[in-house]
Amino acid sequence: MPDDAVFFLPVRELATRLRARKLTSHDLTAGCLDRLERLGSKYNAVVTLMRDSALEEARAADREIAAGKHRGPLHGIPYGVKDLLATKGVPTTWGAAPYRDQVFDEDATVVERLRAAGAVLVAKLAMVELAGGMGYNHANASFTGPGLSPWNTKFWSGGSSSGPGAAVAAGLVPFAIGSETSGSILTPSAYCGVTGLRPTYGRVSRHGAMALCWTLDKLGPMARGADDCALVLAAMAGKDPRDESTASETFTWSAAPARPARARLAVPKGCTEKVQPPVRENFEKALEVLAPIATITRDVEWPDFPWGPAVGTIVNAEGATAFYELLDSGKVTELTCPADKSGGYSGLLTPAVDYLQAMRLRRPMKRAVAKVFESYEAVISPTRATVAYPADKNFGDAYPGISGGPALIPGRQPVRSAGAGDAERLRRQRPSDLVRAHGPGVLREASRRSGRLVPAPDRLAPAPPARRLGLGSRWELELGWWVWLPSDLSEPRQRINRALRA
DSSP states (O other): OOOGGGGGGGGGHHHHHHTTTOHHHHHHHHHHHHHHHHHHHGGGHHHEEHHHHHHHHHHHHHHHHHTTTTOOOTTEEEEETTTTTTTTTBOOOOOOGGGGTOOOOOOOOOHHHHHTTTTTEEEOOOOOGGGGHHHHHHHHOSTOOEEEOOOOOEEEEESSSHHHHHHTTTTTTTTEEEESSSSSTTHHEEEETTOOOOOTSSSOOTTTOOOOTTTTTTEEEEEHHHHHHEEEHHHHBSTTTBBOOSOOOOOOOOOOOOSSSOEEEEEETTTTTTHHHHHHHHHHHHHHGGGGEEEEEEEEOOOOOOHHHHHHHHHHHHHHHHTTHHHHGGGGGGGSSTHHHGGGGGGOOOHHHHHHHHTTTHHHHHHHHHHHTTTTSSEESSSSSSSSOBSBHHHHSSSSTOOOOSSSSSOOTTTTTTTTTTHHHHHHOOOHHHHHHHOOOGGSOSOOOOOBEEEEEEEOSOOOOHHHHHHHHHHHHHHTGGGGGGGGGTTHHHHHHHHHHH
């Protein structure tokens, strides 16, 4: 069995060892399965272990590598997927009790593409039920229990990709696939101290993934660093005839440049005004690390649009449509979180005019953001306004006095959570108010494409993907990001340091 330190190494280092046959996929996969079995329940991170198929795939990878047939940097690397991706013959539960026995007869496109790249699927990972689509307001919103952070199990791991965040942070898998509608990769990446990449809408096929919001859902990697995320994205991205929303552009990645050109970064005005002091302090330290490699401009005006209400209206309407049968049947009452048992019904009452007004805002929003990026390559801000929520409190009760967040599109906490401050105001706000505030001139033809955001300990957006990932990778190296470990898992720290210097 590999030393514990191996399970915290970057994907590129693991790939080097596998190709040199200093490590076998079988041993690495068996070790991940053992860790998932022993530690997964500590963080409520695992739904289904795929032991038999994973070990078979690992042995096949070892045979191919020994024969000189190398498929690329993911060949023989174990990984997990959020349990909303279909896996043939294995339950795909969507984190929700009504779907615990749901089994599909095909794999999601992402699973197919990662298998073709030689990656080894070891587990279906836990998630907030229905990806938060019913308006959860508490960490305990899955039949697997509340997702818990490996840094401190008294706190939430974030949602809705709770299992992927915790599993990567705890060294249970080298990388995982999460999903995001508005915040579900960003939040667990921030709360678990891992790197998450939320790709542009349409870059990665969603065929075989649970639908919450057709025009906002995205799939992306969560891993120990930006380089890892880039390697995974390169294997997943591209056109898929089974998902007509996918773009034809591909994404390629070899490695981050050793000395990237100096970047031009914008810090939006007011992005730290309403955040907790620890969040602000961490953000300022991150800017200090970036300063030698980037030109940073503070207090950049962010376009004045109703970002949160527009996103919330779209998610309300499309989510209620996606789960209409569940709501109509009454089986929604089988969900775990009390708020989820009734929260989805308000979405059924979203007027068509509200939805269309919100959709029409998307193109002028996109144009306004594109204007910002004529002067800057990327925008950086805190990912969340607070540190992780306590796992035993309703979100609205966790940090009294902290309202709002960074002055960018908010990482969406459920817009239908009963009495949850911003969520309640969003339900009351009608697009007619948006027209009065911003004028009819901004209500133009809808845009299907949304902007890009990349979460790390803080958030970068958008620049060309390779450029952005290169900057993120350099940033992490400056921070010593690879060897940040939860305190109860920090014993391998020095061995990881030695391994990375080797």
